[in-house]
Amino acid sequence: MKITSWNVNSIRIRAPHVAEFLAAEQPDLLLLQEIKCEPHQFPNLEFESLGYKSVVVGQKSYNGVAVLHRAPVEILHRTLPGLAEAPNHARYLEVVLQNVTVGNLYLPNGNSGGDEGYGYKLEFLAALRTHAQNLLAADADFILAGDYNVAPTDADFAPRTLGADDALIRAPTRAAFNALIWTGLTDAIRALHPHEILYTFWDYQAGAWERNAGLRIDHHLLSPRLAERLRAVTIHKSERAKPQPSDHVPVSLEIDGET
DNA sequence: ATGCCGACAATCTGTCGA
Numbered sequence: 001m002k003i004t005s006w007n008v009n010s011i012r013i014r015a016p017h018v019a020e021f022l023a024a025e026q027p028d029l030l031l032l033q034e035i036k037c038e039p040h041q042f043p044n045l046e047f048e049s050l051g052y053k054s055v056v057v058g059q060k061s062y063n064g065v066a067v068l069h070r071a072p073v074e075i076l077h078r079t080l081p082g083l084a085e086a087p088n089h090a091r092y093l094e095v096v097l098q099n100v101t102v103g104n105l106y107l108p109n110g111n112s113g114g115d116e117g118y119g120y121k122l123e124f125l126a127a128l129r130t131h132a133q134n135l136l137a138a139d140a141d142f143i144l145a146g147d148y149n150v151a152p153t154d155a156d157f158a159p160r161t162l163g164a165d166d167a168l169i170r171a172p173t174r175a176a177f178n179a180l181i182w183t184g185l186t187d188a189i190r191a192l193h194p195h196e197i198l199y200t201f202w203d204y205q206a207g208a209w210e211r212n213a214g215l216r217i218d219h220h221l222l223s224p225r226l227a228e229r230l231r232a233v234t235i236h237k238s239e240r241a242k243p244q245p246s247d248h249v250p251v252s253l254e255i256d257g258e259t
Numbered sequence: 260a261t262g263c264c265g266a267c268a269a270t271c272t273g274t275c276g277a
Contacts, residue, residue, distance in 0.1 A: 010265055036266065061266050062276070109277055204263035
């Protein structure tokens, strides 16, 4: 099973890139973040011809997540369980494919909106941790993947890309991310590439791509049995060099068995 | 200090968010 996550920064702008990616890579699931549109605006036609259907959790202008799938999926959640507030933020979608529960998430950046904006980011991470604990208690096989807007360690961002108080690296951010991981989850990229400098995002500004001034902020967290079935991780870096790219690149997992 | 991008409301530009 192949599962890819990609923050596309507007699906309407990026539809040709996504279609090309689907044709070339044929993932079983493509988890999209920042689609920036309402469900009725989602460009389904361009993907249906490639054999993919969509589940869309969208809103006007901002945020928004979706899952593209070939085989039917069961929809479990359209908001993050336990996140009471969720004030008009389309940031979570959970489906099941082949007995694997897949949570697709777009975590708040946390640098805007002052204390409230940052607090919402921490609340999201806390709710995600509780949800992970519940899934573990239910003995589920699951993946929580997407744009976490968290650089977990100092090896996960290039020099001079982030200020010391940036919401992507502040101590409470990392503590909340670690608390999630330490429920017993595995960071897929780090499981297979523990020491390499790897990034999944390069800002549009200041020549970040040309200088390789990137961040590793897109993650796949795996439950224990799924971690044992992890065979490969691919960061599709070449997407960033294409014309009119997203600032994030796709990240794919290959999972053994149950296919 | 910072060279971008996309959506939107309202135009040939500004604001917001990331």
